[in-house]
Amino acid sequence: MKYTELNIQTHRENPANARTPGAALFVRAGYISHSGELLELGRRAIQRARRAYEALAGTHGASYDTARSYFTRLDLEPFYSRESQEIFLPQETGETELVTCVGCGYVSSRELARTRKTPCSSEATLPAEKVVTPECPTIAALAAFMGIPQEKTAKALMFTRLSDSQFVFVVIRGDMTLSEAKLKKHIGDFRLASEAEIIAHGAVPGYASPIGVHDTLVLVDDLILQSPNLVAGANEHGFHLKNVNAPRDFTPDLVADLTLAAVTDPCPECGYKLDGGNAIRLSTGSQIHFDALLPALVEQFHDDKGLTLPASAAPFDVYLMHVPGKTLDTLSAAEKLYQQITESGLEVLFDNRDERAGVKFNDADLIGCPVRITVGERALQNGMVEVKRRSGGDVELVAISEILNHLKA
Secondary structure (H helix, E strand, O other): OHHOOOOOOOOOOOOOOOOOOHHHHHHOOOOOOOOOOOOHHHHHHHHHHHHHHHHHHHHOOOHHHHEEEEEEHHOOOOEEOOOOOEEEEEEOOOOOEEEEEEOOOEEEOOOOOOOOOOOOOOOOOOEEEEEEOOOOOOOHHHHHHHHHOHHEOOOOOEEEEOOOEOOOOOOEEEOEHHHHHHHHHHHHHHHEEEEHHHHOOOOOOOOOOOOOOOOOEEEEEEEEEOOOOOEEEEEEOOEEEEEEOOOOOOOOOOOOOOOOOOOEEEEOOOOOOOOOEEEEEEEOOEEEEEHHHHHHHHHEEEOOEEOOOOHHHHHOOOEEEEEEOOOOOOHHHHHHHHHHHOOOOOOEEEOOOOHHHHHHHHHHHHHOEEEEEEHHHHHOOOOOOEEEEEEOOEEEEEEEEHHHHHHHH
């Protein structure tokens, strides 16, 4: 396509709100707007990346392993989670929290990660006992009042399932945090239960437990069954129950891993301390997240002049430009070369603007097509053009008659 037929706007200055050098170049190269809207070059890059994956999947089948092969071909070195069939690229600006183990290679998003949970010390179960706990509607206040660690309490969390309005009661240990992603895997989409809904099912906000509730789906974190004699709500304002034990005092409908992993928790596979960081989620199963892939590529593939994207994720295969001559019509020669390369099946961005050579060279570097071809008077006098790889190397002089063979090679 011709430059003048496209809505391309490059910028000489970095945007003020860019978080990284890569993000700044993403805007400067005209792939996205200052407000983050995907522009024509960005849309073309995603389309080409998608086509490359679809071609690979068409040959080998769409699968997690095909996705792995695809990212290998892009020269990326992501983290692979066999457990969740997800692929992540570590990146400080990524929105996904990742946990990894250097001991055995375990990888997972933090929201779904497993860990080796530590049960409370073994002790005989004791009879339940109702105790007065004034002004103790939170785990922190309750533990302080009772003089016990938070791990000796049971935390109550109540939700309403969206699909059927089922009231859901979740119990986790007081020192743990619920993983909403894990809960969603078991019950589907949900929202917080209202105070009226909580009361209607026999619970008391701030002093709730599953003991005595009705018409309720009760889910319990697996660690609760290994934690004897917990302090839980009595479903009466200002009162709690000591020595609550499951399943003696209430019967769960489901026992599962429901809590959020913490960095430094023991790895579930080898027990080594987990490490954490941020990442971009590139794919789930065979589904590539192309909206996340392009920004991830930009962060890795750039230099101080602009983008250096892999061929399958660049908006065009070739950036063709002409430098006006004094005695030769370089524009006409470039037009003929444009037609020739386009008819060969390669996608060409033909910079046919009436601009200074310096502007064109700068834009070619910014946009980052894999190959730049320059039609200039000096080389053209000898039937040649200048060819340069964007990712590095010297300028080569190639005969126009050999340009297609050179590009294929």
